[in-house]
Amino acid sequence: MLREEAQLVSKDVFSQDRSCAQLIALRDGFGKGVVRAGEKNPNVMVICADLSESTRSLWFKEKFPERFLQIGVAEQNMAAVASGLAAVGKIPFIASYAMFSPGRNWEQIRTTICYNNQNVKIAGAHAGISVGPDGATHQAIEDVAITRPIANMTVIIPADAIEAEKATFAAAQIDGPVYIRYAREKTPVITTERTPFEIGRAEVYYDGTDVALVASGPLVYEALRAAYILKEKGISARVINNHTVKPIDEKTIAQAAQECGAIVTAEEHQVQGGMGSAVAEIVVKTHAVPMEFVGVQNRFGESGPPDLLMDKFGLRDSNIVEAAQKAIKRKKRPA
Amino acid sequence: MAYVHDEKLKKLEETAATIRSDTIESVIIAKSGHIAGPLDMADVFTAMYFHVLKHDPKNPLWEERDRLVLSNGHIVPVQYAALAHAGYFPVEELKTLRQFGTRLQGHPHRPTLPGLETTSGPLGSGLSQAVGMALGFKMDGKSNQVYCLMSDAEQETGNIWEAVMLAGKHKLDNLTGIIDRNNIQIDGMTEDIMPLEPLREKYEAFNWHVLDVDGHNIREIIEACEEARAIYEKPVLIIAHTIAGKGVDFMEFKYEWHSKPFTPEEAKEALHELRTLGGKIQSEHQ
Known part of the structure; x- marks a missing residue:
């Protein structure tokens, strides 16, 4: 039972x-969690590669415009710039679709974030096939396989929107690289605020x-x-x-x-x-x-x-x- | 940074000669590692660590320090020699380059060695990291300068141009890029492998201010860095025109020496030439 x-x-x-x-998308959990993390720590910032609405980075941008960096369609740059920002004390969350980050920028993540051991959080949205109509090019189903073997990396797969919010907030509290994957589609809420995480x-x-x-x-x-x-x-x-x-x-x-x-x-x-x-x-x-x-x-x-x-x-x-x-x-x- | 008096210049040239010969010695002991790039950047590294940078080798994590990001990590033997002579770690340790258990890894690893600001090796991502640092300093209203040393061949990567674009967008006048324009890469001459010219115009088109210098003229390098600090609302690129393998006659201008190891005879000859060079500098100034 x-x-x-x-x-x-x-x-x-x-x-x-x-x-x-009740159905809520995990990406909404990211949006809420990263705002909470930003409220707690002024060094938390978000970098987005032209996907601020669909990754819910927009919510952070609206609250903290001075801590939001729009980097354009440039995921390799996004990872390495985040490493540089972390090197001077920032806690950057880099947000894109998992297919592009950590998909396209895997080597920059490995060398400049993980091997360099910088405090960067990688938010991979639209993970899984439930992305739906966009099709296979946008459905990341290999992201855990490529992030888990990198030393220094923490990998988290939240179960629902509430856990996604908790995981995002918690990621900002630990020192070191973290990858979190989020689904696009609304999925059942199964946990509550009181569920341990x-x-x-x-x-x-x-x-x-x-x-x-x-x-x-x-x-x-x-x-x-x-x-x-x-x-x-x-x-x-x-x-x-x-x-x-x-x-x-x-x-x-x-x-x-x-x-x-x-x-x-x-x-x-x-x-x-x-x-x-x-x-x-x-x-x-x-x-x-x-x-x-x-x-x-x-x-x-x-x-x-x-x-x-x-x-x-x-x-x-x-x-x-x-x-x-x-x-x-x-x-x-x-x- | 202050004006370089002749006396100081002579000292810097001597330091560069020592750094050159210590670099080559460490590569000879290691029996592997790149040679041409480290030799041709000895003057730039000397200018940086012994005049341009605001830094404190006794306090490597000093918050006020300028940041030097080495993007083309394979030339790190010359950075190691410069760091050692600046006082970050014992000069003796240069002999451990690439050896088992060393802090002097084949390519730089920030967490293990004081003085290193980043981890690099795979080409093309150093400028991005430097841009991140420069942005962070701007966000916090800090005046630290960020310098990024790059190779010419890594200008072939897409990642570099993503960073160039971002630096232009944010008008990062606290950022100075320096390209080692030695015209060689592993497989041949850059203009044969993948033409980079007109390099100056390319950076200018991305809203950078560009300066050309003789990469072996320490006074010119220092003056360019000074000019760069005076440029307002634009990142600055210094194209340092260098001679690959500078200081060793049989290596100069030859792409084959990008990463080829020495035979024992070649090693002896190279070291001899570099040590004589030190003597030449002294007599030229007398």
Whole structure:
């Protein structure tokens, strides 16, 4: 059942019809979070590459015009300029679509921000296939794979708009490079202001012992729905919101592997090199148990309504249920 | 910065000669590393660390200091030699260049060595970082100057022009770029590989003020930096015309020496020539 201390929204959101959920876009969480961070610290600033409205950087610009830098369509410049600003004491958030930043400017991020260890925050908007009509060129589904292996980097995938706001604010409070990915489309709100959030700590939202569903981003909602469906089938699933891919919460994952004996990961990203791969690294070196991976399966996205794309790419509660049953079947039976 | 008297100039030229020979010695010991660029920028680095920059080697993180950003990180051996002679770390440490466990990495890594302002190597992103620093100082109403040393070949990257455009947009008169115009790059002469000219007009078109200097004339370099500080509401570019491999006869003007290692005989000859050069400067001024 839902953990009380997680302080999530009503369980109806997960057990009843999808229409019960309130929908807010994660990017709105960025917009609000970065304004809050700016209110707290006068060194926080935002740099945007000609996408201020759609990344919600505009909200910061309206509040703090003197701390907003419009850099034009120049993502490589954006990353390295941010490094220079951080070198003189600023805390820059660089905001663009994840496809362009960290997509196009990966080397500048690696050399001038991470290796140089400068305090820059990378806000990657429009991550995932739920970007919709723009199609594959604008749907970043490899961004976690390219940011996680860079030393000094922290990588966060917030689950909903409220968590996105908390993650953005929290990123400004730690010293060092952080990458946060945000989805474009409105997605269900599952957490509340009271839900705990701490960078580097995965949260168990639903208790269970037969299988652990480790999810991130908007797929946490799908995993919670899957837990209710599995319950009807007599399967007890644990749901974990693994929002911080790096540094990953080894303890919570190892414990889930040991106590549940099977794991399903779920994310809106390629399964190669995604959050699931990070979980697998922990599982195989602690308690090796069967795993299944729900995510984009080695293909590009495409144009279409976000809802239909999520169905087509197999990123729904039903896909997680299926994967859970498969993983449980693969468990070793006691001799 | 004050006027350079003849006596001071002579001292600077001697320092440049020492920095040249220490640079080449460190590269010889390392058995790898670039040579031509470091040699031709010895005079610029000397002018910067021994006259132009406001800095304090005993307090590398002094808030009031000017910032020197090295964009083409591969010429860092000459910066290491300049930093050591300026007092940032022991001159003896130059012998550890590129060795296991050294602070003197093959390409500069800011967090490990005092005096370095950035981390560089991959070409084309130093000017962006310098622009970021200059913008930050402007935002805070501070008067620190930012200098960015670049190679000519890295003007072939797109990233440079993104930074050039931004500096022009914000009229960063606290920023001075210096290009080592030695005309060579790994595969040949710049004008064959990818023509850069008219370089001056290109920067001017982006609202920069451009000065040309003899990159081996320390007085000219210093005077150009002084003029740059007087320019209002425009970033300044100094094109330092240099001779690749300057100071070693058999290397001068030859692109092959961009990053080729010495044979032991070549090493001996190069060192001998550079040490004699030091003596020549003394006698010329006497």
